[in-house]
Amino acid sequence: MPHAVITPQDARLMAKIIDRPDFERWAARARTTGGCSQPVFLTGTVEHVHTGTGELLHTYSTDSEPDGALPVACKTRRASRCAACAELYRADTYQLIRAGLAGGKGVPETVAAHPAAFVTLTAPSFGAVHARRVRNAGRVERCHPRRNAAPCPHGVVASCGARHNDDDSRLGEPLCPDCYDYAGSVLFNAMAPELWRRFTLALRRYLAKAAGLTHNEFRENLAVSFAKVAEYQRRGVVHFHAVIRFDGPDGPATSPPGWATLGLLDDAVRHAADAVSVTTPGTPAMPARSLAWGSQVDVRAITSSGALTQQAVAGYIAKYATKAAECVGTLDRRLDHADDLAKLPVTPHARRLISECLTLGALDEFADLRLVQWAHMLGFRGHFSTKSRQYSTTLGALRQARIDFVREQFPGWQPPHGQDPDLISAIGEWRFHSQGLTRGEALVTAALTGRPLPPPPAPTNGSSA
Ligand SMILES: [Zn+2]
Ligand SMILES: [Zn+2]
Ligand SMILES: [Zn+2]
Structure with missing residues (x-):
């Protein structure tokens, strides 16, 4: 990304604010x-x-604020929309995941001794795509070197001898778009949350069976905690990264039983990933099909000092949590009626995935998957980061702690000395006024808070971006 520069026009806009x-x-x-x-x-x-x-102690009105309105952070997790709020979300997620692995924020430090693994569950293949694979020695392999393969019905030889750079725009694009299973891709995204739910059930079932316990006995001995994030691969399908941890029956403060080892966790993840599937809806023209995880199941032990540390895992999960579908070249907003699919600023591959969502979504059989509403997400409508109740502190608790801090710092009203704050209630009435900053305001805000300067505005030619 090129460095943003302040033009003389920008400087004038900033001076006006200052x-x-x-x-x-x-x-x-x-x-x-x-x-x-x-x-x-x-x-x-x-x-x-x-x-x-019943005495009215104090009245605050936004009339006293600059421009008569009070700004509230947008709190998006998407870096493409607001870098500042996404960074805060990333930092909070890091703290939340780290607390679940090393302790802190109300989680006892003994949790660090519980068996825990970093698990990646991928989507199956929906057709060959341009890919970058790096060998152990850091050498990039050729993409799909199959020059002697027979051409497909569309006359394409599914071969690519390139060693793709990390920023190659072809990455994730199908070798033959007409062969690519677009329906499978968007249906996998739409059903991935259900596949994950079935995976967690199968995991617990496997563990109970391995220990020779009934369902109830199992729950009295072992709790399995999860924290997971969805990540879009470049080909436009989601996969999941998760921390899976063994606890005693009452969560992180209690020790798991001795039989619940890291080795058992590894076995259970592989078996459960292999055992589950979902069946898609079907039509006469497109029969129902079974979808399952891809064969690449990765399970790695998390330790305080080994190859994969608690801090590293927290960093990965937090980074994934602020990425979204727009990172694979689709939109960062919902489509609306005014949108012309052919003119959307997306990659050809994303356009076909979106188009497939709109086509399938229009059929009654697929109505429950809400593919039209989630076309911009390529069919995925799940949560980006989720965790089980026992995992660690919540994002809400972290936010509240920060709000309390800001309130103390705010040069606004404090209860009169000697008043019991519990006997004072604040009755607020708020209305939406507007959203966003002018360019001058955005530049000064970035400068004040040490954020990167916003990029120069796109040239306006009458079309809305
Ligand atoms: Zn924001
Ligand atoms: Zn390639
Ligand atoms: Zn083809």
Whole structure:
């Protein structure tokens, strides 16, 4: 990505902001939103009332704010929409995953001794795509060197001798788009959350059987905790990365039984991944089919000092959590009626995946998969990062801690000295005002919060981007 530069026009826009008479307050607000580049502006009032006496102690109104509205961070996890909020989401996710592996944030440090593995479950193949595979020595292999293969019915020889660079735009594109199983790809995305659910059930079943325990006995001995993220591969299918950890029956504070070893966890993951499948809906023209995980199941032990450390795993998961489908060349928003599929700024491969979602989604048989609504996600409508209840602290708890901190720092109203804060209730009334910053505001916000400067605006030619 080229470095953003400040043009003379930018400098003039920035000077206008800095010259505002209320700039100090304006700057404080930009900092409390963490440098959010798409803040939501609210108007409204808050009344602090003493619940014992009914006395109105204080009134706050956004009328007193610069431009008469209060900005609130957009809190997106998508780096393509707001780098500042996505970075915060990434940092929170890192803390959450790390706490589940090493302890902290309310999780006892003894959790670090529990068997835990970093597991990757992939999608099956839907046709040959341009790929980059790196050997152990760092050497990049040839993509698909099969020059003597017979051509497909579309006259394409499924061969590519290139050693692709990491930024090669062909990566993930099918060798023959007409041979590629687009229906399979979007149906896999749509049903992957159900496949994951079945995997977790099969995993517990395998473990109970291995230990010779009934379902209830099993639950009295062992709890299996998960934290997982979905990642789009370049070919546009999701795969899952997960931390899977053994706990005692009451979660991370209790020790798992001695028979629940890392070796057993490894076995159980491989068996469960192999055992489950989902059956897609079908039509007379396209019979129902069975979909399962791809053959590449990766299970790696997580340790405090070995090849795969707790910190490294937390870093991977947090990084994946802020990536989304737009990283594979599709849209970062829903399609609407005004969209012309042929003109969307997406790769040809993404366009065909989106088109397949719209085609299948229009059929009654596939209505439950909501493929039209999730076409921009190439069919996937699951959550990007999920965890079981016992895994560790929650993102909500981390956010609340930060909100409390910001509130203390806010030069706003504090309860009068000697008043019991529990006897004061805040009654707020808020309305949506607008969203986003002008270019001058975005530049100053980035400068104030140490964020990268926003890229120069795209030349406007009347079309909405
Ligand atoms: Zn934001
Ligand atoms: Zn290739
Ligand atoms: Zn073909």
